Amino acid sequence: MTSTPPPDDLDRRLVIATQAGLPLVPRPYDLLAEQLGVSADEVKRRLAAMLDSGRIRRIGAVPNHYAIGYTANGMSVWDVDDARIAELGEAIGRLDFVTHCYERPRALPDWPYNLFAMVHGHDRATVLAHIEEIAALLGPACRQHDVLFSSAILKKTGLRIGAES
Structure with missing residues (x-):
């Protein structure tokens, strides 16, 4: 883990904005950036820092296996x-x-x-x-x-x- 600054208000707002999943749009980081009033690069940097520090465990797709026929x-x-x-x-x-x-x-x-x-x-x-x-x-x-x-x-x-x- 790398040394990162303590979480701030933007980190908190970013977690709240993504805790139910990334927006299902072609450019989710751009939409998050717009909602949070920062750049898409800042959104990506913050998420990467939270991954590196262990504050969040992963960013990944979670398929609904029932919807794709695995019942x-x-x-x-x-x-x-x-x-x-x-x-x-x-x-x-x-x-x-x-x-x-x-x-x-x-x-x-x-x-x-x-x-x-x-x-x-x-x-x-x-x-x-x-x-x-x-x-x-x-x-x-x-x-x-x-x-x-x-x-x-x-x-x-x-x-x-x-x-x-």
Whole structure:
């Protein structure tokens, strides 16, 4: 991380203006700049500084997988050898059908799983076939696994800063 000045009113207004997503226009930074009364270069510089400092984690597209036909969603959970979890988690995370993969602590004795990988598909059979591919990749480093299919669509949002805060 690079050294950056503390956040100021413009940083705060920029976060508020972008926390629900970038404007869906051909030149979103120009529109933000106009709304905030600064240049598009300043908007880009401020966002880059906030990324570098860790004040914001990412700027990226978040597709609605339901709208593009991926309606079967399975969180696969794995009991993986702790000594190999970093290596195997990276390998799983690189698979094109895994949207996110992360390590979590076990909650023994009821929850033995320490590796989670989200798999989306057009149907459950596709998701289950992908999960079998993951199982083959993990091999004997995996003691057991399960898959939890989504039963409802939940609106996912991060922390929101109110305009009046």
